[in-house]
Amino acid sequence: RKEVEQDPGPFNVPEGATVAFNCTYSNSASQSFFWYRQDCRKEPKLLMSVYSSGNEDGRFTAQLNRASQYISLLIRDSKLSDSATYLCVVLSYNTDKLIFGTGTRLQVFP
Amino acid sequence: GAGVSQTPSNKVTEKGKYVELRCDPISGHTALYWYRQSLGQGPEFLIYFQGTGAADDSGLPNDRFFAVRPEGSVSTLKIQRTERGDSAVYLCASSLGRTLSYEQYFGPGTRLTVT
Numbered sequence: 001r002k003e004v005e006q007d008p009g010p011f012n013v014p015e016g017a018t019v020a021f022n023c024t025y026s027n028s029a030s031q032s033f034f035w036y037r038q039d040c041r042k043e044p045k046l047l048m049s050v051y052s053s054g055n056e057d058g059r060f061t062a063q064l065n066r067a068s069q070y071i072s073l074l075i076r077d078s079k080l081s082d083s084a085t086y087l088c089v090v091l092s093y094n095t096d097k098l099i100f101g102t103g104t105r106l107q108v109f110p
Numbered sequence: 111g112a113g114v115s116q117t118p119s120n121k122v123t124e125k126g127k128y129v130e131l132r133c134d135p136i137s138g139h140t141a142l143y144w145y146r147q148s149l150g151q152g153p154e155f156l157i158y159f160q161g162t163g164a165a166d167d168s169g170l171p172n173d174r175f176f177a178v179r180p181e182g183s184v185s186t187l188k189i190q191r192t193e194r195g196d197s198a199v200y201l202c203a204s205s206l207g208r209t210l211s212y213e214q215y216f217g218p219g220t221r222l223t224v225t
Contacts (some may be wrong), residue, residue: 008150032210043201043216044153087152095166096141096209100152 001026006088006101013108017078021104023071023088030099032091033064035073038103039084047073047086078108112136114217116202122223123192131187131220135204142185143203143214144177153201159185192224 006023013019025033033050048055050062050071061074071088088101115134123129135142141160145153155169159179167177174192179185189196199221203214 004152043218045216046213089152091209096143096158097155097166097169098143098145098153098209098214099155100145102150102152 002101003027003092003099004088004090004101006104008102008104010105010107013078013106015078015080015108015110017108018074018076019078019106020075021073021086021088021106023073023101025069025071025088025090025099027090027093028066028069029093030069030090031093033071034089034091034098035060035062035071036087036089036100037084038087044087044100075106078106080108080110082106083108114202114204114215116200116217116220118220119218120221120223122225125192125194125224127192129189129192129222131189131200131222133185133187133202133204133217135183135185135202136215139204139206139215140182141205141207141209141212141214142179143205144185144187145201145203145216147199147201147219149198156187189222192222194224197222197224 035047036044037047038044050064054063059076063072085103087103144156147153158166162182174190177187199219201219202217205212205214
């Protein structure tokens, strides 16, 4: 079983739609959680960190449920420019290793 | 300012050859990481340097892979006797310090193709 699991998609949604991505992680001792965005043939870039209390950055909302070992990302009012792969990332306990999921591909169409 | 840079951007080599991939981190970043990303997968951790020393090399797949950072800045990932399965994008990242406190910034990667 992979340490971080995501639905690979693709998710094809129209502009203006709300879309949600989910992710589960297997190591209950994992200490930090992130969503990264990766455009085609580009490097991953940090989108947002994820906190137990939930956090929001504009149209993006991230949630963490430690009991269920589940992380989510909600994108409201999707834009064409949101088309990318969204990587769920976990910081392994007591290390500096980032563990990446396979990514979920989002395609927003006009 | 300048981000993480990696050279070459693309490398095609024959099976069995030796390759070196270079990473120039952001100036002042003491931590440096190497990852490997195969098609359709997320990046996979290889090795982490804090300064000149390898603090964690648990992700290196076998002894054909080796990395150095002799002066605590530029790093070189070395692959001996390359195999077709080594084909991937090799990503380098750097940060000001431990990942718990500081963001990792990724370079554009080196796309390695072993024929």
